[in-house]
Amino acid sequence: MNNNSTKTVLILGANSDVAKQCILQYLEKDFSIIASSRNLKSLENFVKEHKLDSSKIKLNYFDATDFSSHHKFYDELPSKPHIVIYAAGFLVENQKALKDFEGAKQMMEVNYMGAVSILNIIATDDSNKNLKRIIGLSSLSGVRGRKSNFIYGSTKSAFTQYLAGLRQELASRNITVNVLVSGYINTKINEGLNLNKSLLMEPAYVAKHIVNAGNYFSIVPNFKWKIIYYILKILPESLVSKLP
Template identity: 30%
Template sequence: MTDTVLVLGARSDIGLAVAHRFAAAGHPVALALRDAAGFEAARADIAIRHDVSVTLHDYDALDTEALAGFVDSFEPAPGIVVCAVGTMGDQATSEADPAAAARVMRTNYEAPALVLERFAARMEAQGHGTLVGISSVAGDRGRAVNYVYGSAKAGFTAYLSGLRNRLSDTGVHVVTVKPGFVDTRMTEGMDLPGPLTARPEAVAEAIARAVARERSVVYVKPVWRAIMMLIRAIPEPIFRRTRIGS
């Protein structure tokens, strides 16, 4: 039986690309997002184009009180859960507005971690499954230009690493995906370097390969692994005076 793929944050460009990629491979797809009823056209397009079952599910990542009911509504648990929940936010706004900073932190770390933890428990009980978390190279080292966003992604990366370690002998696999720059609505208007920038479809393809091959940590563009290795190696007394990416 082909695993059902649940996409959390399906309205995002990456989430939608992931849905199309797995549907094209014959997977039934469940799309979770706010105002799910308003996503019917996209649901129908995926279902008709790929001839698979596609369902819509209301999901507000920041509504922790509704989390248990949302996760328990899937019976059995999906075989693959891809969390594409996230928001870039604005560094200057986060510095000035604690509520804005809290939203960036909650959306990029707290919400993804809490929902994946519940699905991890369901999958562990079943003895199989794959959890995919989309983190960021921004979490590999804090930088002045986006340290609120980066700190949340660092937390999420650490969470995924710990979860993978905990579940190592359970039949449940955890994948951490670090896309680098991605040409999406979230980065619209930014001056992105072409050679370092991926398309949402490339991220979806990298996720599909990682799931199939049981990879643990994936940099969508391999060059990012080398770049971040170099950035992490810069001694702190030197790094604190740099403005990389500014």
């Protein structure tokens, strides 16, 4: 798929709107891409629509919830990645998740358990000398528990804490781990939700922060969301409980 001088990005959950923008931006930087998703047809259409160089992008089937397949998936990659992005995500409205555990369970499996399963495999592969960075897409919903979305938020909070520990685990190998902590993004997952339009970020804008990730652990795009992020972290519980 690539020569020895080309760097490879593995994107898990590559069918998300943000992930697709990451594909475009990494290709502009001359990376090779392994785009992995359950919905390969959508990715094929994306490649055709944007007339992408098929020699630079490989499409692989990946199911975050099929934990038993993860070792085989990783072992059969066309090349071992320099950068890994976990962008898979699933959202069920909180009241529905409260009453129907299947929805809550799927959020746990996609947003947290699937991430831990595959990233543990990738992180413990000492033979991959290419690996330099792992980036996980989390959410401000995971900063503090709020009654409107605490089940979804709990999966993102768990993922963030996992990445924080993984960052410490991999530091001795000079592998950087980042978490993208985003607010509202104008994506498929948020369609139909009553969101403040002035706070909506476009997928390309968020992707730019992922592709240009530095050494800080938390990446919070947009100054408005940075302010909200820090307020949420320090807000007393008595005030958090009054938030929607």
